Amino acid sequence: MRISVVIPALNEEKTVADVVRKALCFADEVIVVDDGSTDRTAELARRAGARVVRHPRRMGVYRAFRTGFKLARGDVVITMGADGRGAHTGQAEALRQEAREDKTREASLLRAS
Secondary structure: OEEEEEEEEEEOOOOOHHHHHHHHOOOEEEEEEEEOOOHHHHHHHHHHHOOEOOOOOOHHHHHHHHHHHHHOOOOEEEEEEOOEEOOOHHHHHHHHHHHHHHHHHHHHHHHHH
């Protein structure tokens, strides 16, 4: 199971890089949607390993989420704030474990039939 994290961001240069690095510990991809920042949010997110898309002007958090959801390639999409609010490693690992168990049950059922 692939996990995508979508992070909307507006002028979050102080925290976004750390949040991206932490998200990459449990996610297969991190997408930061820069919603018209006037600081170095996009640059720092990209350097930290995120895929970055920029809105040319401020469009709001819901549009930022929508943009990120359209670009996400994961089976599961988790949202986080650029300030670190949202999912954490334990939650994402629990999702992965649940998916592994589901696949194991499906494989057992296929072998039994």
